[in-house]
Amino acid sequence: MTTISKIALGNNGPLVSKLGLGCMRMSPVWGGPANDENESIATIQAALNSGINFLNTGDFYGSGHNELLVGKAIKGRRDDAFISVKFGAIFYNGQWIGLDLRPVAIKNFINYSLVRLGIDTIDLYQPCRLDGSVPIEDVVGTIADLIKEGKVRHLGVSEITSDQLRTANSVYSVTALEIGYSLADRQIENDLLPTAKELGIGVVAFANTAEGLLTGEMKAPLAANSYHNHFSRFQGENLIKNLEKVEALKSIAAEKGFTPTQLAIAWVNAQGEHIMPLVSMSKRSRLPENMQAMEITFTPQEMDTLNTHFAQGAILGGTYLQR
Numbered sequence: 387m388t389t390i391s392k393i394a395l396g397n398n399g400p401l402v403s404k405l406g407l408g409c410m411r412m413s414p415v416w417g418g419p420a421n422d423e424n425e426s427i428a429t430i431q432a433a434l435n436s437g438i439n440f441l442n443t444g445d446f447y448g449s450g451h452n453e454l455l456v457g458k459a460i461k462g463r464r465d466d467a468f469i470s471v472k473f474g475a476i477f478y479n480g481q482w483i484g485l486d487l488r489p490v491a492i493k494n495f496i497n498y499s500l501v502r503l504g505i506d507t508i509d510l511y512q513p514c515r516l517d518g519s520v521p522i523e524d525v526v527g528t529i530a531d532l533i534k535e536g537k538v539r540h541l542g543v544s545e546i547t548s549d550q551l552r553t554a555n556s557v558y559s560v561t562a563l564e565i566g567y568s569l570a571d572r573q574i575e576n577d578l579l580p581t582a583k584e585l586g587i588g589v590v591a592f593a594n595t596a597e598g599l600l601t602g603e604m605k606a607p608l609a610a611n612s613y614h615n616h617f618s619r620f621q622g623e624n625l626i627k628n629l630e631k632v633e634a635l636k637s638i639a640a641e642k643g644f645t646p647t648q649l650a651i652a653w654v655n656a657q658g659e660h661i662m663p664l665v666s667m668s669k670r671s672r673l674p675e676n677m678q679a680m681e682i683t684f685t686p687q688e689m690d691t692l693n694t695h696f697a698q699g700a701i702l703g704g705t706y707l708q709r
Contacts, residue, residue, distance in 0.1 A: 390437040390677060393659055396561045397586030400509070400540065402468050404655065405680050406440035406590060407433045408666035412455055413448025414480070420451060421668040430459035432670045434466045436677060442564075442590070442664055444472035444514060445499045453502035461504060470510040470590070471499055472544055472564070487513055487520040489528040496537055510562060512542030522553045530558040542590075548577040555585050562588040564664070569635070569653055569696040570596035570628075571705075576698075583660060592664040594654045595647055597705055599628060602636045602646035618703035627702055634695045638688060648675060652682035653692060 392401045412426040430441065441460070443452045453471070460467045473495045474485050499508060511532065513525055532538040540561035543554050554560050563582050565574055571593065582589050595601050597614060606625045614620035619628060632646065639646045654663045665676050684692070 390680060392437075393662065394588070395510075395540070395662070396588035396660070399561050399588055400468065402440045402662065403438045404662055405438055405677065406442055406470075406662050406664040407438050408442045408592060408664045409452055409456055410442070410444065410447050411666045412668045413452040420448065423455065425670065426455055426668050427459045429667055429670045429673065430456065432673055433667070434460070434463065436673060438677075439466060439468045440470065440590075440662065440664075441467050442470045442472075442592075444475070445495055445502075446473070446475040446477050446514075449477065450498065450502050453499055457502055457504040464505060468509045469503060469505065470512070470542060470562075470564075471503075471508050472512050472514040473499070474513045474515070485513075485515070485517050485519060487516070487525050489520075489524055492525070492528045493532075496532060500537065507536060508538050510540045510542040511538040512544050512562075512564065515545040516543075516550055522550060523557050526554045526557040533558075546578075548581040551578065551581055551585070551587070555587065560585070560587050562590050564590040564592065566593040567591035567654055567657075567661075568594050568596045568600060569650060569692060570599055570701040572696070572698050583658070587660075589658075589661045590664050591654050591657075591661055592666075594663050594665060595650045596701070599701070600632060600635060600646055600650040602632060602639070604629060604632075617705040619701065619705050621703065624703040631695065631700060634691070638691065642682070642688075644679070644682060645675065648679035648682060651676060651679040652684070655680055655682075656684060656689070 390403045390405050393404050395402045412421050414420045441456055443456050445453060474487050476484050476486055511529055516522060529538060529541050541558050542562045542564060543560055544564040551563060567574060598604050606629060608614050608620060618624055635646045635649060639649045651663050651665060667673060
């Protein structure tokens with residue numbers, strides 16, 4: 387049976403599983419229906435039973451629905467879970483309408499999160515992104531105050547630049563950076579990843595399959611109601627050429643006896659001991675295959691082939707990850 391190893395989240399940080407569970411898709415974030423609640427709770431509990439203790443949620447996932455779900459799943463076993471919470475995004479009628487990163491808002495957000503989760507302390511607390519509307523010093527300083535009060539254990543940041551990361555870390559020690567990272571999205575290798583490594587900050591990497599592009603299951607044209615259609619990567623000739631690129635990943639996966647999704651996760655996992663793949667799941671049936679991906683290794687030739695084939699710029703068009 388696959389066992390998930392533990393890593394320190396950042397230099398001398400808390401011990402967490404090398405694979406994290408993203409809980410967002412268990413809730414109706416973009417106005418769609420929620421998944422079966424009992425299955426979602428069972429998935430979280432099965433992950434905990436398998437040694438995956440890092441649970442990622444956000445107070446705006448389903449307008450609090452996700453935190454309530456996680457709270458139910460960890461009831462009676464708080465010590466088994468490391469809870470990461472994002473805040474700051476404001477949704478209305480299922481649509482993103484902005485950010486609120488004011489200190490007074492942060493102090494309000496966290497009290498609601500603690501109640502919904504049914505816990506006294508959040509392990510990792512982080513703004514979902516920074517937009518310059520509030521000085522970084524004020525945002526980070528507020529979280530630092532919450533750490534002193536005992537409501538938060540560690541500071542995290544998400545979807546920010548290298549300069550912003552340095553500024554945040556100068557105000558208070560950052561434990562983890564949450565950022566999109568995959569074979570198809572490697573722009574953070576230029577400066578953000580090196581900065582995180584230099585500062586001893588752990589990396590929580592989401593979107594390992596690049597919004598489904600690397601699963602090997604996407605076909606052109608997409609359904610008219612697919613949210614992917616909003617992004618140039620999934621439009622017209624871009625999508626056709628990008629799917630041609632994915633054929634190389636499918637070929638290597640077939641030779642090794644795994645799925646393209648598993649290889650996409652394995653590639654992220656192989657980028658360093660300080661990097662944790664964060665994988666979204668809402669069904670227990672997906673747990674074994676995602677855990678198995680953590681055991682996949684690559685020969686130097688296979689890694690060179692993937693890195694060359696998916697070099698920066700190889701995938702045409704952008705998504706929300708390129709802002």
